[in-house]
Every structure is written in C-alpha cells, then in structure tokens.
Amino acid sequence: MSSAPATAPVSPSRARKRKVRGRAEKSAARRAAIIAAALDEFSARGFAATRIDDVARRAGVAKGTIYLYFRDKEALFQEIVRTMLVPIVGVLEAPPPGDMPIRKLLEAFIDLFVREVYSTKRRAVLRLVMTEGPRFPKLAEFHYRNVVERAMAAMRALIERAIKRGELEHDALLRFPQLVVAPGIVAIIWSGLFDRFAPLDVTALMRAQLEILFGKEGAS
Amino acid sequence: MSSAPATAPVSPSRARKRKVRGRAEKSAARRAAIIAAALDEFSARGFAATRIDDVARRAGVAKGTIYLYFRDKEALFQEIVRTMLVPIVGVLEAPPPGDMPIRKLLEAFIDLFVREVYSTKRRAVLRLVMTEGPRFPKLAEFHYRNVVERAMAAMRALIERAIKRGELEHDALLRFPQLVVAPGIVAIIWSGLFDRFAPLDVTALMRAQLEILFGKEGAS
C-alpha cells in the first residue's frame, strides 16, 4: 500500500524533487503528502477513528497546515475518494479494439483492475468507499455516478457486442455486469481480513471466474 | 432489518415475553435487547462512531446497565459478531442428501444465504465483519476459523463430489469456492451504497452466477 509507483502509471510525469521548487510546486507536493498520509490513516483506522493529528504527523506537517488545504476532516476524506478512482474509469471507457474476442477483452480488464487498482493505493480507496460509503451519502452518490454507473455501461457495451457476435450464449453477464468485478471486490475485502491466514491471488481468482464463463483456456 | 423474527429460524426457542419472568429470563431478555440495539447502531454508524449512550437509549436501559452485561464497547461489538454468524455454518455443514445434483445443492445454498443471512440482521453483521474486521484482528481470526474456513470446507466437499460425479468439468470452483458467495458479498455491499439509485436483486444475481456455471436451467 506504500509502494513507490503507487498510482503513478495512469497519471505519470510527477515533478522531480529538486531543491529549487516554485511555490505552486511545493504547495502541490504538500497537498499530495497530506492526501497520501490521510489515505494511509483512513485505511488503517476508518474515518471516525482517524486523528487529524496523526495524518499531520505522517505527512510531516503541522496540524494547522492540513486546514490550509482542506476545509475539514470530511473534505479531506472525500477529496481522496473523489480524486483517485475516476481516472481509471476513463481508461475503461476507451473503445476497445473491435476485433478482439470477448475473453481477451475481459482478460485485459482483469489486468487493468489488478495493475491499476488492486496493486495500487486505489485498492484502499475502493475499500474506503465500500466501508464508509453508507455514512457519506454524497460520496456514495458521487461514486455511483462517476465510477460504478460508467464502468457498468462500458462493461455492458462490451458484453452486448460479444453476445451479438455469438461469443457468449447467455445474457447473465449482460443483466449483471457486476459479476465480472465481483471476484475483485471479494479479493479486496479478503485481503484486509484474512491474508494472514490464507493469502488470496486476485488474478487467479478473477481468471477462475473467466474459466467458468468460457471454459479452460479454449476458444469462446 | 428490524423485522421481529429476524434471526429466529435458526435459533428458535426464545423465551416468550410473559409478565411473569424469572431473574435469568429477564436478564437474558435484557442482554438480547442490548445486543439488538447495538447491532442497529453499529450497522448505522460503524464501531467508532457509535455511542454507548444511543445503544442504551435504543435498548431501553440505562447507560450503566450495558456495563453490567459487557466489559466494554468492544466486547459488546465482538459478542454480536461472534454470536450471530456461527449458527448458520452448522446448517451448511450438515451432510447434504447424497443424490441431489450439484446445481440443486448450490441453489439450496443460495436460498439459505438469502433467507438466513441477506434477509436477516445477519446481513448487517456480515457487513460489520467486512468493514470493521481490519481493526479487530481477533475478530477477523475468529470469523476466519469459525465461519469462513468451515464454510469453505463444506463448500469444497460438495464441489469435490460434483466433480467426481462428472457434474462439473473444471476445477475453478474447487480452487476458489469463494466464487459461489462472491455475488452475495457484492450484493451486501451494493445494498448499503447504491440501493437508492439501483436496487439489486440478490437472488437473481446469485442465480445468474449459477447460470454461468451450468448454463440456463438445463443440466451441466
């Protein structure tokens, strides 16, 4: 969760940390440090149990500084969730190569999910949405409109095409595109609870779901 | 979530509320009232944000009374989670009729899950395990040992038999029995976040997963 590249791949070019840095640059860095620290704390303790004091300490700034960047604890929290998940949806919406078989497309989706979400701080963000969402209706709505709805629409388009082409027999997935991510969701939850006892391989889990759909490796 | 019978079916024999009640009976009723109230509050606000005061008010007892029954807030919380989920695992472990085809057995499992968990206060309990578990390692471990591990073993035995009988071709489910409940988990999370925008039919979702496994209605 603290691995260096973290969310980088999708939004690369971060300013190199040289001695000389403009105001704006330094300010952005600070803001980023606070967000990173806050994400770690929120993930570890949940919204209510997180102390602004700890976020500050972890970010290496004074408590008051946080309030220069965020109105209050909740704003800080929402900022994190709103900022970090939306970008990948865009990637998902990009029209896929028209000739690729559905199975390959879904495999690509799994790779995207594992690489850009599961192996990233975004996993923690996603978990926060799931765990704290019920207490922050605005947040849940934002997430629904900007992530879930859009992701499901993209997924449906994919599946619809596959059905038309005869690559998929039943419409179960069309009615419930959620089934494609369900294993990913379960993996995220599992990892936070049971990895100590039995680590779970996300990729393998999600691919197993594909196997069920299309059979082991063979054609569609 | 507030329906009277709630978790009754699995552990029936609850003392009838007569005017004349022994000490022990009254005490047990009080304990139950506190647990019920606490579950509601914990579900609505999460562990950290729940106030003992509110639990007391909802349970119709004084704040101090709660401490006569539970060491502290955390003990109250853990008691809930430990008490309410274990019973259904037993049901799951009961050896299934040997001649029933796997699909029927899984359909029965879905019914059990929907009836005894999803439509019950246990749904809230399960969600609490998922959301608060990371902060309560003891709780996660207990849950793993007494619920997850056992449920997965039972599920595996079922699937193993099905494979041997030739009812299932691939071993994906055997390696990842989680895939059977995954849709149920997702439905629980979804319901807390997005039901306002798009309600999700658990049964339909879980059955869709079966369709994917076995094809629409027909045999495997």
Place this chain on the structure above:
Amino acid sequence: MSSAPATAPVSPSRARKRKVRGRAEKSAARRAAIIAAALDEFSARGFAATRIDDVARRAGVAKGTIYLYFRDKEALFQEIVRTMLVPIVGVLEAPPPGDMPIRKLLEAFIDLFVREVYSTKRRAVLRLVMTEGPRFPKLAEFHYRNVVERAMAAMRALIERAIKRGELEHDALLRFPQLVVAPGIVAIIWSGLFDRFAPLDVTALMRAQLEILFGKEGAS
C-alpha cells in the same frame, strides 16, 4: 462581587447545606455553583476570553459536568443574564404607595438599585449585558423586552403621576426616563475602570442627580 448574600434578598429561602440532600437539591446546587462561577469568569474576562475549563475549576466540577447542565458556552452565558435581572423588574412594577411624593419614590428607586443591583452580582450581569449585548442580538432583545422596556414603563407611570400632581414642572424626565438610571449606569462602568484611581459613590452620584431635579433636600 463574591459577598455571601449577593442576590439573596429578592429570592431568599435557599436550602441549607446539610449532609442529607436529595438528588434534585444537589443538582440545583451544582447548577447554581456553575452559574456563580461562570458569572465571575465572564465578568472578569468577557465572553470570548472565558475558558469553560476555568469555570469548571472555579465551580468545583469537571469540565464535562457543565455540559450536563448547559448546552454550550453561549447557553450558559445567556442563562445567567436572563435569570438574574428579570426578578427586580417585578419589584419595580409593583404599584407604589399613591401618596408618596415623587422625590421619595425616586429615592426609593435609587435605594433599590443600589441595594439589589449595584451591591450585588447583578451589577456584573448588567455590565455583561452592556458589554456583550452587541454580539448577542437575541440577548439584547430579551433584555430590552423584559427589563428595559418594562422598567421604563414603570418609571414613566411614576413620573406622569408626579407631573399631573404638579410635583414636576418639565417633561424632560417623561421623555427620557433613562436619565434617572444614567448615573447608575455610569457608576457601574466607572467602578470597573477607575475605582483604583478614584472610587465613586453610587448612592451619592444618583442622589446628586435628584438634587439637580428637585433642589437640595427641600420639596420640588
């Protein structure tokens, strides 16, 4: 400002502090202790600079206890001001003996003011109204409706009668009954600022105003 009888004369019969005291009694005593402590602190430092912590310490209770009796700092403040001034207005409104000459009546008023306000914690309250009132419009309005307006009406009735009887020649006082208390107000302010340098005798000051009105001692 901390003299024992303080506001007693108007609302006497306080429960004697015996060992045996009922819940209600003890609660009332505590509330009174908090109000007394708060008045002292507010008087000394003003609303904004008063620390609840200090009030608690002075009242001999824990900080949290204050919040059992008052919603917040402002409620505590307003309670003080609303509680302590209204009673004397009632005294003022009691119809005066019809045959007493106006000068005597005004002298009686002065005595009342000096005895029940100036020599009492009410002086501090009155000062608080004057100094903090502008920041608490609700408070100012309450004070206007329940103290100032009523007091002025009572005073006017008095003066009107005197004029009819021919005891007063001009109507200056009728138009501005405030002139009767003005010296009292000035004395209150003066005492808080300059008593170190030049103590001011309220009674003498207020009586001097009467002298101006009626001449030295003799009839009007």
Place this chain on the structure above:
Amino acid sequence: MSSAPATAPVSPSRARKRKVRGRAEKSAARRAAIIAAALDEFSARGFAATRIDDVARRAGVAKGTIYLYFRDKEALFQEIVRTMLVPIVGVLEAPPPGDMPIRKLLEAFIDLFVREVYSTKRRAVLRLVMTEGPRFPKLAEFHYRNVVERAMAAMRALIERAIKRGELEHDALLRFPQLVVAPGIVAIIWSGLFDRFAPLDVTALMRAQLEILFGKEGAS
C-alpha cells in the same frame, strides 16, 4: 461610523491621496488603514473575538504586514484607543470665553461631544474603553490620566466659575461633573444594544439633562 471624514475635523491635515507618495507617506497611510480596519473589527466583535486575519483583509494588507506596524494584537488595540480620544480633550481644555453663561457653555460641550465623539468613530473607541478597559488596566489608567481626569478638571473649572457667578445654586455638578456626560455615555451604550427597537436621540437626551438643570430654555 464609516463616514469618510470621520475623526477628521480635529486633526485635519491628512496627506492627499495622490499617485506620487513618498515612503513615509505610504507607510503612514498603511498604518492608518490598519488602524481603521482594526477599529471596525474590534468594535464589532470585541478584542478577544477579533481575528487579525479579518483586520488584514479589511485593511487590504497581508496578515504579516500588521506585525510590521504593531508588536501584537494588544498593541494594535491600545494604539487605537490612545490615539483617537486624547485630541478632543485638548479642545475641551481650551479656556472658554469668559463671559458666556454656563448653560451656553454646556450646550457647546454637548455639541462638541455629539459632533466629535458620538457622530464619529470615536464613539466606538469610547465604547471599547468601557467594555474592554477592565481587561487592560494599563489602558484604563492611560485613559483615566489622559482623558477622564483632564476632562473632569476642565468641566469642574467651568462649573466652579458658574457657581461663583451665581449661575448655579447647588454644588451637585461640582462634586459629580460626570453627570454632564452621563446621558452621552448611556446613549452610546443604548445605541449598540437597543437602537433596533427604539432609537435614542443623543442630543435630545443630553439637552434634556440641561433642561433639568436650568429649566426649559429660559435663563439660568
């Protein structure tokens, strides 16, 4: 309270705001702007509740700039009070035309008070002295020595002469010159609290006090 000339008449010669301004000039203007802004804020909220930030914003300077001109918040506050009230006392001390009757002299005083204090930002300053004075002994002392004491001495001289001349019968005013300003003081307090409900005409109020002293209009 925001009228342009404000306190001008007594200390006229303010630098004209031309484009070309020397360092000193610009600096003085800045200082003045800060003082003006601070007075507004202190008047509206009191010393403790006033934020340096707001003063800076209102003055159109950066927060840090204020500290270039004033050691700290308290120095800024005291500067205001010390600067703005002393000048008028000088006017008061100027020996009055020897042949003018006392009533005219007092009327002139009232005019001075209304024109140079009540209708001016000095009213706010005077109120600040009264409300905050108790918390700033140094300030109270300064004010006593430089304003009150001197004003009272001047007033006494006037009255003494009037008595010698036989224009005043009793010595009430001599013993308590405060009675002359008392109505003015009361008007200042009243205006801040009750003007919404019942505006008070200062001039009329102060003149009513004179009527009481000398009778309506006629000679002494």
Place this chain on the structure above:
DNA sequence: CATGAATGAGCATTCATTCAT
C-alpha cells in the same frame, strides 16, 4: 518592506467508563 504559508498552543465539546445511590 510585504507577503501569506506554516506553525502549534489553546480551547470547546464529546463520550467511554465509573460509582454513589
């Protein structure tokens, strides 16, 4: 000189827990 970002001490308020009744 000016700026305004950063600091951190300070304070109001909350809430789990205790304990006298």
Place this chain on the structure above:
DNA sequence: AATGAATGAATGCTCATTCAT
C-alpha cells in the same frame, strides 16, 4: 441489579505569530 450523574482524556478546529521568499 439498575441507574444516570459525574468524570476527564481525547480530538477537531482556530488563530496569533513567525519567517522564508
């Protein structure tokens, strides 16, 4: 056993003051 008043540690947030630019 039950109560709920009392406690005080904990925490979010503010704001006077500093100082690098």
